[in-house]
Amino acid sequence: MDFGLSQDQQMLRDAVARCLADTCPLDHVRECAERDNPLSDKVLRAVQDLGIPGMLVPEEHGGLGMTLLDAAIVAEQLAYAVAPVPFLASHVLAPIALSEAGSEEQKAQWLPKIASGEARIAVAISETIEARDGAVVSSADGRLNGTALFCLDFEGADAYIVADAGGRLHLAAADAFRLETIPLTTIDRTRSVGELRFGGTEAELLADDNGTTTARLRDAGRVILAADSLGAGQAMIEKAVDYSGQREQFGRLIGSFQAVKHMCAEMAARHEPCRSLVWYAAHAFGAMPEDVSLVACHAKSHTGEVHRFVARTSTEVHGGMGFTDLIGLHYWFKRIGFDRQVLGGPETVRAEAAALQGWIKAA
Amino acid sequence: MDLDYGPEYDAFRKQVRDFIEAHGHLAPPYAARAARPSSKAVQWQKLLIEQGYTARTIPAEYGGYGAEPDILKSRIISEEFSRAGVPGGLANQGISMLVPTLLELGTEEQKHRWIEPTLKGEVVWCQGYSEPGAGSDLASVKTSARVENGEFVINGQKIWTSTAKQADMIFCLVRTEPDASKHDGISYLIFSMDTPGIEVRPLKTMTGDAEFNETFFTDVRVPLDQIVGRRGQGWLVANATLGHERGMLGDPDALENRLQALIALMQDEPIGQDRAIDNPVLRDRLVALQAEVSAMKCNGMRNLSNNLKGEPGGMAKLIVKLQSCEIAHQISALAIDAMGEMGTLYHRSPRERDGGAWQWNYMFQLGLIIGGGTAQIQKNIIAERGLEMPREPKLAKISDAAKATADMPRHKQGSA
Secondary structure, eight states: OBOSOOHHHHHHHHHHHHHHHHHOOHHHHHHHHTSSSOOOHHHHHHHHHTTGGGTTSOGGGTSOOOOHHHHHHHHHHHHHTTOOSOOIIIIIIHHHHHHHHOOHHHHHHHHHHHHHTSOOEEEEOGGGTOOOTTOOEEEETTEEEEEEEEEETOTTOSEEEEEOTTSOEEEEETTOTTEEEEEEOOSOTTSOEEEEEEEEEEOEEEEOSTTHHHHHHHHHHHHHHHHHHHHHHHHHHHHHHHHHTTOEETTEEGGGSHHHHHHHHHHHHHHHHHHHHHHHHHHHHHHOTTTHHHHHHHHHHHHHHHHHHHHHHHHHHTHHHHHSSSSOTHHHHHHHHHHHHTTSOHHHHHHHHHHHTTOSOOO | OBOOOOHHHHHHHHHHHHHHHHHGGGSOOGGGOOSSOOHHHHHHHHHHHHHTSSSTTSOGGGTSOOOOOOHHHHHHHHHHHHHHTOOOSOOOHIIIIIHHHHHHHOOHHHHHHHHHHHHTTSSOEEEEOOBTTBSSSGGGOOOEEEEETTEEEEEEEEEOOTTTTTOSEEEEEEEOOTTSOGGGSEEEEEEETTSTTEEEEEEOOTTSSOOEEEEEEEEEEEETTOEESOTTOHHHHHHHHHHHHHHHTOOHHHHHHHHHHHHHHHHHOEETTEEGGGSHHHHHHHHHHHHHHHHHHHHHHHHHHHHHTTOOOHHHHHTHHHHHHHHHHHHHHHHHHHTGGGGGOOTTOTTOSGGGHHHHHHHHHHHHHHSSSOHHHHHHHIIIIISOOOOOOOHHHHHHHHHHHHHSOOOOTTOO
16 A cells, blocks of 8 residues: 555656756746747757657557546646646547547658657547637538537647547548638636637547546546646645745744634645546556546545645735736736636536435436 | 555454444444443443454453554554444543553553553542643643652642543642652652542533543642652653544544545435525535545555655655544535525424534534644644744743734824
8 A cells, every 4th residue: 555656656756846947947937928929949859859748648649648647747747837838639539539549540640750759749628618709519411510618728739539429539630621710818827728619610520438538638637627727726735834934024034923823824835635636646647547526526626726826825925026027926826826727627526426425316 | 555454454354344244233333432432332331342343453461462563454454344334442541641651651560550441431430630820832731740648649620531530540730749850740640530539520512512521630649650650751751642532533534424425425315396505605615625535545544654654754644634524624614505594403403413523523623623732732733843834933922022022112092
């Protein structure tokens, strides 16, 4: 029995942390955020050198065949550094969809290129959770119609994996005919999303399994967003503690005031159990697939709540400085805001958790 | 990450499970677990010690089972009794606090004399720590013990002495060295509650019960050898015991049991043609609490693992008491809300649910948030030990600052 990270996993965590500390200082994040396309080629190359794009690609397709817990460890570090690079869809969900549901041909076509960093696939499954603005994608005869609103890791993708209203997954090339793509701008400049409008767009079927693979993507996506939230929350707590250990008012370090101390203690007390919950959920994805949906819901909704509190409280501890752009605390604040909303906010995810346990009466 | 306990432990788990199945009917009901254990509870305790399901690692020469410490086996025992809804061994202040203290710091004679009867439920203890003027600041105890004719003579008052009425013995913090500094003047004494000069007055709380007492000492005479540790070392001795108490208040199995009871209640409790769990707002709160409990269970597994590897507990351990008490309180609060008006029923009213247990818990758990280190003290510990934040400036500096402020000319009200 060992509930925790293995030595290899601790080394992975430290290696990613070091790499990002070198390549992704806050000044670089800020510089990227001010561009039209905020993604960082420099950080992406560094991440590729560590083999991260191939983490979840099976070894026979040129990847590292690692687990979702390994990916969660990376997600936590990416968020800790507010790294403006694609990860969730392109390096986690797309390889999972292809390796769990793809045909041999599809795997051979895409997985080696994903692992090498030559190709990136964005993923749009939000309408299977809740459709906004009437968005819906329908499929017939190898063609897609309709709109997918929240395509993740949108910028620079070579193809899109798209869920239709029946939970089937399709693969459409980014340069497909009759496909309109519109970038969306969110609070979080470190990740990219976009809208896909299909008008009879040609697409190949990736999974026709009553939504089984789509559900796997929801589970994995929620775990990774929870891990991201964990990393951003960790950074915000550390920054609050550091700041309050330097800033003096009334002739004292503000961190010696109980009011400030207790704010930090409350953040830490609520944050720390999230780490164990995220580890457990990520582990369950591979080891206990029958249990993962519920615990992924718990991890997603709980980190969403806890880190909203952390984001707000850490900003308050920083006083006026927290509110400015000068120290850039808001990059983590916004990352946490993104993690909370995407793939189902806490209320939506909790309703799903209730349904999974048979707690919602059939209408 | 490896959640398997392995074949040796799986076999042990089966053995525990089989035992509970075969003998569980002999256990006393939870409600009957009064301060003074019933004869049924004493019998059950005896059986559990023989099997090694309680007092497991306490040496046999002191009345325990004498097994090598094995954290996983202890964990399995706790999990299995909890899962079956069968009470495990006695859990009172004598067993959870005094016994570990004697094992660590008692003399051979004290160990032989007190541990076995305490484990068996024959000797019941109460704790004389807090005083009206010494709560969170426990080291400021004033109850004095002066030495006179080869005896300690104790005078003063203790408060929050639970089970003092039923107890045979007390472990008590007293000031024996009035001239020493605050932390160096305390001693840890153990003496009989039948000693002349002790008066116990029940302390009725908001629950309507008197779960605690006030205990008064007037010239209570105690032999000099009834001290644990040396004179003036009582603060260190007490800290060893307080660590055990904090562990006691944060059991993830206990949270899971409360949560399961809440789920059952919400699935039963009618609202019109529906059940409480059909109300989307109440249900949302239930799932949110389920996620909290789930996180604490995972945190508990992490602590268990750290413990097994001999690694320091760190933040994951420091936060347990604060979080567990808070979540337990929220579980009770949701149960009351789910019952609507029926949630107010109490004092054995007609239509009362679960014997009024949810209201009682809701009130009593507030006591647990305050007791064993208040939530505010817990936050200080998390901030100072866990996050290494700066300590409060020394009192003297604040007094100087306050004096300086007082000497300054003041603006008269309204003069601005």
